[in-house]
Amino acid sequence: MSKAKKTVKVITIDIEKCNGCRACEVICSSYHAEPKYSSNNPARSRIRVIRDPLKNIFLPVYAGEYTPAECMGRNKYIIDGREYSECDFCRASCPSRDAFKEPDSGLPLKCDMCEDDPTLEEPLCVQWCLADALVYEEREEEAEEEPKQEDMEIGLRALADKYGLKELVSAVARMAQKE
Amino acid sequence: MRYAEAGYNLEVDLSRGSIERVETDPKLTELHLGGLGTNSKLLWDRVPPEVEPFSPDNLLIFSTGLLVGTPAVGANRTIVSTISPQTLFMAYSMMGGFWAAELKHAGYDKVIIRGKSPDLVYLWINNDKVEIRDASHLQGKGALETADLITAELNDPKAQVAAIGLAGENKVYFASIEQGRSSASRQGIGAVMGSKGLKAIAVRGTKDVFVARPAEFIELCNDVLKYIRFREENPIPGVMPILAGLGSPQEMAVYDEKWHTASFAWGNARVRRRNFWTEEIEEKWTNEQKEAVERLISCYNCPLECGAVIDYPVLGISKYMMKCFSKLTYTMAALTDSLSFGFDIAGRAQEYGIDGFSAPQVMAFAVELKEAGILTDEDFKGCPSDKEGRFYWLLERIVRREGIGDILANGTYWAAKQIGNGAEEFAHNNIKKHEQVPIKLGMLNPIYYLMYSTGEKINITQIEGQFPQAPFPTRKEREDFVKDWFQVPDEKFKEYFVNWEPRGEYSMPYYPGIEACCEIVDWMERMHYIDDSLGVCAGLSSFPLKPPYHIHNYPKFVSAGTGIDIDEEGLTKIANRNRNLTRAVNIRRGMRRADEKPPENHWRRRFPELEKELLDAYYKFKGWNKEGIPTKEYLHELDLAYVSEDFERRGILKNEQS
Known part of the structure; x- marks a missing residue:
């Protein structure tokens, strides 16, 4: 594969600055509603704040790749006297937990940095974080080009994992007949 | 949909x-x-x-x-x-x-x-x-x-x-x-x-909440956020720190407590400690607060950080979350110099689930009754003699309703009645049987007189708000203040404020004039009723100076959010309807003019004739009769005919009266 210049979008998360308000979840779910901003539902957000005030845990985490597999991630991290589960930091939409899944369909969610046309100056979670716990920057990196897995494909993959590929194919066939 | x-x-x-x-x-x-x-x-x-x-x-x-x-x-x-x-x-x-x-x-x-x-x-x-x-x-x-x-x-x-x-x-x-x-x-x-x-x-809950006109609605939200950022970067000059910004008073972030400690009345809402705030106290309290506050925290979808996680391992309590004024209420009521005590007892009180306003006053009331010989050694058997120890002891008795705690658990009004023997004189800081903020002042403030008397929440913080509590010292400062005061419902409010002097002809109690006082109180109250129906925090709206939500953008929020098209007039009518229906519930339960008065000692200088005129004028302004009962005509205007019919059936309104 060829090397190419790639703009890498980075959000720096300062957990000491997070006040736990979850505005990031609100604006994320609202932006990704169809039509845009037509509904709000933090359960659909692609960012979530793990919030346990009395344990001083305020941890915004972004949704990453979907994975069909459970993992062994039950270890614990102690950072500055606070205990986190390994799972807390993980971005995956996975079978071990209900995070980063559409609440009704169970389809996986993934942060897309609010990529859209026209491009937003900054992802909206960053814009709505007046505490500056989320700070956005772009930098150039060299990276190997990879074909991008389309959203639909990710969704189909998840449905196939849930119901089996055969079931999925026959369901699609049935739907196609009814059209 | x-x-x-x-x-x-x-x-x-x-x-x-x-x-x-x-x-x-x-x-x-x-x-x-x-x-x-x-x-x-x-x-x-x-x-x-x-x-x-x-x-x-x-x-x-x-x-x-x-x-x-x-x-x-x-x-x-x-x-x-x-x-x-x-x-x-x-x-x-x-x-x-x-x-x-x-x-x-x-x-x-x-x-x-x-x-x-x-x-x-x-x-x-x-x-x-x-x-x-x-x-x-x-x-x-x-x-x-x-x-x-x-x-x-x-x-x-x-x-x-x-x-x-x-x-x-x-x-x-x-x-x-x-x-x-x-x-x-x-x-x-x-x-x-x-x-x-x-x-x-x-x-x-994991379901969607929809808005009617999404693009319009989000634009309004973005404007509010932008203005919050502006206000955070531009605090109001010339006012004390807790009034300069947005949110509920920033008690967790602010260390300077000169104003509260010097202006409020300590003990059972009795003693002003004008010289309390010394350098030594300032340093001690600042250190105590810095040690106690682990992190400032917000409510859902709000950038203001009005609360805090309290982690103070020297105290014998677990971590908890605090906001606003309860930091001071116990310390001031107990007449101690220790802020740590305030953090400690407030934490315990929160686990027991009692009000940080009323509870300290009830305790201070009990201590006074003991000192006056109305409550006895027998009532306080086993109680430590130090100021803080007494409060801890009282707290435990009250929440368990044990011994004297069983009577005190009914609040100062009812406890005083039960105790008798002159105890009523000590339940002196109530309105409508409810303990009020412990503050005692000199000159009657006509605006506050109306708010204390008529607020249906029976709590000043739920009616006061964005009109400054007192005039700024110079005309120049007042003129500067009104320059970007776009939240006013009408330009005349700027004039009332600019002309308001600390002393002389244009000062309290006769200025602002009666009509102006009515308008000011009505405006502030209206904003609270809108907030309380929409669920928006008063800390971003009716309570602070120059808030991001106001009568000009609220109708747009309601229209774009619900699809119910409404303008300022329409929203004001709903606020009035809600305000009068709330009052109607109380009127039907017997509330009348005689109940509508601030504590007698709230101000040292009172003006009974002026106060009567103020209340008469305000009742009339609000569409209420001399007893403070909404009139038939006004209830009909508000589509509350069923209320006036009920009032007539019960003889609360008579046809000729209304």
Whole structure:
């Protein structure tokens, strides 16, 4: 594969600055509603704040790749006297937990940095974080080009994992007949 | 399709153990919006005046505001309404936090509790699945502890829990409902919850909340955020730090307590300690606060950080969350110099679930009665003699209703009646039987006179607001202040303020003039009623100077959010309707002009004739008769003909009178 210049979008998360308000979840779910901003539902957000005030845990985490597999991630991290589960930091939409899944369909969610046309100056979670716990920057990196897995494909993959590929194919066939 | 609201209430009868999901009438939203407005409607329709606060027939309503669950910044309030055991009038205590949004996402605008469970229970609302669950294992547990235990047993850390502590279970008349960093504290609504055998309501919701005109709505939200940022960067010059910014007074972030400590009345709302704030105290208190506050925290979808996690390992208490003024109330009431004491006892009080305003006053009242010989050594048997020790001892007695605590648990008004022997003189800081903020001042302030007298919340912070509390010293400062004061409903308010002098002809009590005072109070109150129906925190709207929500953008929020097109006039009419319906509930329960007065010693310099004129004028301005009862004509104008008919049937309004 060829090397190419790639703009890498980075959000720096300062957990000491997070006040736990979850505005990031609100604006994320609202932006990704169809039509845009037509509904709000933090359960659909692609960012979530793990919030346990009395344990001083305020941890915004972004949704990453979907994975069909459970993992062994039950270890614990102690950072500055606070205990986190390994799972807390993980971005995956996975079978071990209900995070980063559409609440009704169970389809996986993934942060897309609010990529859209026209491009937003900054992802909206960053814009709505007046505490500056989320700070956005772009930098150039060299990276190997990879074909991008389309959203639909990710969704189909998840449905196939849930119901089996055969079931999925026959369901699609049935739907196609009814059209 | 319903916008902004869920369109369903949850009706729970704890006597029968029944749970119903009931669709609401969209017409009521058009008439009352939601929150306090529709709560008042429910109490009017379903709780006749003969119903006692602890009767199974009393309703306990947990309501979201209309905009809760939309992206409207700071729209996170739960408005809890019932009949208060203390005032015997309608109570509508409110809380921020995360509970209301969770309820809206579960698909409900309100939870309406009636009846009385024979055993202690809690309610678990998980979207469409709602259960009444046994809470016998939670009996006597602290409010925060209960929330922890419930989320653990439900295995759902995202569930939001509103709970009572021991004080609520024991029906203390100033028991609160606690919810993490927030609480609905005033007027004993926690006692009503306890009387129903309801320990907690846990809720989890994952449904969508829709807005009618998305692009327009989000633009309004972005403008609000932008203005909040502007106000954070540009505090109001020339006012004390707690008044310079937005939010509820920033007690957790601000160290300078000169104004509170020097201006407020310590002990049983008695003593001004004008020279209390020395360099030594400032240093000590700053250090104590820095040590105690672990992190400043916010409510749902609000950038203001009005609360804090308190972690103070030197104290014998677990971590908890605090906000606002309870930092000072216990310390000041106990007349100690220790802020640590305040942090410590407030933490304990929060687990027990009692109001941080009333509780310290009740304790200071008891101490005074002891010093006056009205309460005896026998009443205080076993009580330590030091100031702080006495308060800890009293706290434990009150929340358990043990010994003298059983009487004190009814608040200063009722306790004084029970104790007799001159005790009534010591319950001196009440309005309508309810303990007020402990402040005693010199010159009558005509604006505050009206607010104290007529506020239906019976609590000054729920009527005062964005008109400055006092004139700025120079005309130049006042002119500068009004330059970007676009929140005013009318330009004349700028003139009232610019001309307002600290001394001389244009000073209090005769300036602002009577008509101007009426208009100012009406404006401030109107904004509170709008906030309380929409569920927007007063800290971003009616309470601080120059807030991001105001009468000019609120109609747009309502229109774009709900699809109900409304202008300033229409919104004002709804606010008036809600205000009068709330008052009607109290009028029907016997509230009259004689009840509408500030504590006698609130100001040293009083002007009985002027005060009478002020109240007469304000009643007239509001469309009320001389007794403060809304007139038939005005009720008809507000589409509240059914209220005037009820008033006539009961002889409250006579045809010739109205």
